[in-house]
Amino acid sequence: MNLPNSLTISRIFFVPLLVVVLLTNFDGRNILGVPTELVGAAIFAVASVTDWVDGYLARRRKQITMLGQVIDPLADKLLICAALISLVHMNLVLTWMAVLIIGREITVTTLRSVAYARGVSMPASRMGKAKMVAEIVAILALILAHGADGLREPLYWIGQAALWVVVVTALTSAVDYFRRFNLVLNPRIADFAAAREQRQQAEKQVRQA
Helix, strand or coil, X not given: CCHHHHHHHHHHHHHHHHHHHHHCCCHHHEECCEEHHHHHHHHHHHHHHHHHHHHHHHHHCCCCCHHHHHHHHHHHHHHHHHHHHHHHHCCCCCHHHXXXXXXXXXXXXXXXXXXXXXXXXXXXXXXXXXXXXXXXHHHHHHHHHCCCCCCCHHHHHHHXXXXXXXXXXXXXXXXXXXXXXXXXXXXXXXXXXXXXXXXXXXXXXXXXX
């Protein structure tokens, strides 16, 4: 197994560790003298960094594999879903928001898995990447907002604002994934799209002539 895939799998192992840290009532809410919120935020941050690192290494080393393309988005979804469920339990995220986001993640992951199974790659869209960034900001802010001394309001409101960005981008990117899924897997639509693209290129060449 190559290094990028190893990093992806390590991200999956961070998931139960994050849940334990966030939801276990440690004595004084400290782990070895460190507040559990800081430990949880550190675990989530490190796991999120591995998402960028494994993709960078895979491209740089030309080690992009079918296994990596399948387990990488799966690891992302597991991490995000575990964090959101934990934050719902901590009363920091509304249940309907978590359900909507998690439902979107499961649906999109299923679409991408079906596409991969048929030999078609569906890389993350720009909207999907923006959603991921907003998710990281929201989750980190909300984890840090929770503390033994009460709610840290500035971080809480930053997290809530980012969470609304996640909801909007999640819905928008889901529609885009459905469109792309139908486009690449429906022969008639694919042929129509290819013909339209060829026509647009021909028109562009005529204008430039």
